[in-house]
Amino acid sequence: MTGIIHLVRHGHHALLGRILCGRMKGVALDDLGCEEMARCAGTIAPRPSLIQSSPQRRCMQSACILAAHFRLPVEIVPALDELDYGEWTGRSFDELAPDPRWSRWNGRRGTSRPPGGESMRSLQNRMVAHLEQLRGDPNLGAVIVVSHAEPIRAALLHYSRTPLDQFLSIEIDPASISTLRADRSGMKITGINKRVPA
Numbered sequence: 365m366t367g368i369i370h371l372v373r374h375g376h377h378a379l380l381g382r383i384l385c386g387r388m389k390g391v392a393l394d395d396l397g398c399e400e401m402a403r404c405a406g407t408i409a410p411r412p413s414l415i416q417s418s419p420q421r422r423c424m425q426s427a428c429i430l431a432a433h434f435r436l437p438v439e440i441v442p443a444l445d446e447l448d449y450g451e452w453t454g455r456s457f458d459e460l461a462p463d464p465r466w467s468r469w470n471g472r473r474g475t476s477r478p479p480g481g482e483s484m485r486s487l488q489n490r491m492v493a494h495l496e497q498l499r500g501d502p503n504l505g506a507v508i509v510v511s512h513a514e515p516i517r518a519a520l521l522h523y524s525r526t527p528l529d530q531f532l533s534i535e536i537d538p539a540s541i542s543t544l545r546a547d548r549s550g551m552k553i554t555g556i557n558k559r560v561p562a
Contacts, residue, residue, distance in 0.1 A: 367504030367546040369495060370408055371516045374418075374426040375400040376538045383456050386449035386481075393425045400539035401426045403560040405433035408541065412436065413505040418444040418512060426539070427510040443494035446512040450481025474528035484528050488518035495519060499546040516542055523551045 375397030377385075385391045393401070408430070416439045417427035427438045452460060460466040469476045477483035491511075498507060513536040520534050520542060521527070535557050536542065543555040 367499065367501070368410065368506040369498060369504075369544040369546055369551075370412070370506070370508045371519060371542040371544065372404060372408075372426070372430070372508055372510045373513055373516055373536050373538055373540050374420075374422040374510060375404075375429075377422050380538065381457075383454065384449055384452050384460065386446055386453040387420065388454050389421075391420065391422050393422055397422070397426070397538065398429065400560050401429040402433070404539045404541065405430045407558070407560060408508065410506045412508045414439065414507045415510070416441045416444060416507065417510040418446060418515070420446055420512070423510045423512065427508070430508055430510070441494065441509075443490045444509060444511040444515060447478075447484070447487050447514045448482035449478045451479040452481065472529055473531045484514070484518060484531070487515060488522055488528065491515045491519045492522050495544070495546075495551065499551060504546060519544075520553060520556060523553050 375393045377391055377397055378394045379385055379391060412434055415427055415431050415436050417423045419440050419442060424438065431438045465479060469478060473484040498504060516536050517531055517534050521531060523544065526533060537557055537559055539560045541555065541558040545552045545554050
């Protein structure tokens with residue numbers, strides 16, 4: 365059996381590009397994000413049989429918009445959670461820019477970690493373990509997994525055999541869709557960062 369796993373990033377929110385939200389509580393989609401997710405729902409095929417979401421509010425909102433379109437429930441999966449940025453959570457990118465630890469983290473994602481936070485390797489391991497669990501389901505069909513840029517990027521880096529230090533080689537936009545084809549032989553990337561129509 366061949367299955368399809370759509371990795372969908374949550375929609376736009378007001379802090380995007382300004383604040384490192386990570387696991388901050390209460391970060392919600394704005395009107396643009398809701399519109400993006402509604403358009404995203406219309407581009408996903410084939411029809412999914414399962415929708416899973418990170419526990420963060422912006423992902424659950426995004427997943428609920430997709431779920432309403434497909435008339436499916438949403439399953440909350442901790443493995444799909446955002447990277448834990450530790451002490452950096454809630455800091456602005458302007459604040460972080462002069463910090464040498466921030467520069468080191470962005471140059472060596474494979475071997476460094478945010479202070480008090482989670483390494484990119486740990487994030488990658490939990491994401492891939494979950495996706496491989498999905499792949500092992502003989503009745504997989506099509507699945508939507510709603511998560512964040514870094515978890516999706518980490519999974520795609522793994523399946524493209526790209527080192528974590530090259531994380532910027534893969535862009536993941538809000539409400540974008542990246543797709544994996546799953547079968548007995550493994551996972552194949554069939555799409556990366558498909559943007560929703562304007």
